[in-house]
Structures are given as C-alpha cells and as structure tokens.
Amino acid sequence: MKPSEILEEKNRKEVERRVKALNENIKDLIRHAQSYIKTVDPVVELNFEEVTITEFRCEQCGYIFDVDEPVDKKIDKRLAQKTGFKVSHHRLEFRGLCTDCQS
Numbered sequence: 001m002k003p004s005e006i007l008e009e010k011n012r013k014e015v016e017r018r019v020k021a022l023n024e025n026i027k028d029l030i031r032h033a034q035s036y037i038k039t040v041d042p043v044v045e046l047n048f049e050e051v052t053i054t055e056f057r058c059e060q061c062g063y064i065f066d067v068d069e070p071v072d073k074k075i076d077k078r079l080a081q082k083t084g085f086k087v088s089h090h091r092l093e094f095r096g097l098c099t100d101c102q103s
Contacts, residue, residue, distance in 0.1 A: 055091070058098040067094065 001009075054067045069092075076087040 054094070056094045056096070056098070058101055059095050060097055060101040063098050063100075 054069045080087045
C-alpha cells in the first residue's frame with residue numbers, strides 16, 4: 001500500500017468513527033427529548049385549537065404582518081364535514097399591497 005492510500009484509509013476510518021459517535025449522540029438526544037416531552041406540565045402545552053393565525057403579505061415588497069382579526073371557526077367545521085378530517089386550526093392569509101407600496 002502507498003503512503004497516500006494508508007492515509008486515505010486512516011481518514012476514512014476516522015470519519016466513520018466520528019459519524020457513528022454523532023449518530024449515537026443524536027439517538028441519546030432524541031431519547032432524552034422524548035422522556036422530557038412526556039414529563040412536560042400539560043398546563044404549559046400549546047393548545048392549537050385556541051390558536052388563530054391571520055396575516056397580511058405584501059405582494060410587492062414581501063412584508064408580512066399579523067392581523068388582529070378573529071378567525072371564523074365555522075370554516076373549520078365546514079371543512080371537517082366536507083373532508084372527514086378533524087381540524088385543529090388553520091391559517092388565514094391576506095395578500096395585496098401594504099400602505100408603503102401603494103404610494
């Protein structure tokens with residue numbers, strides 16, 4: 001074997017060792033996260049049924065901002081009846097021109 005081939009083989013084995021160690025660390029992190037999630041106080045968990053997201057997006061400059069507009073919950077019910085899905089929440093997005101881009 002040439003010295004360059006020996007070096008390549010050594011480097012390949014080192015990379016394999018590091019990838020294996022990284023994979024083990026990721027698995028440990030996932031296990032830790034799963035055990036943490038199971039112990040989270042249910043009071044602080046986000047209830048998506050109460051979340052309503054409405055935003056306006058400017059088609060010219062791309063500016064996005066949240067709009068304080070209540071979402072019509074009847075939409076969720078109608079869609080659930082049409083599709084058979086259980087709807088937890090939805091997003092409503094308005095598009096147009098912001099006040100700066102109108103001038």
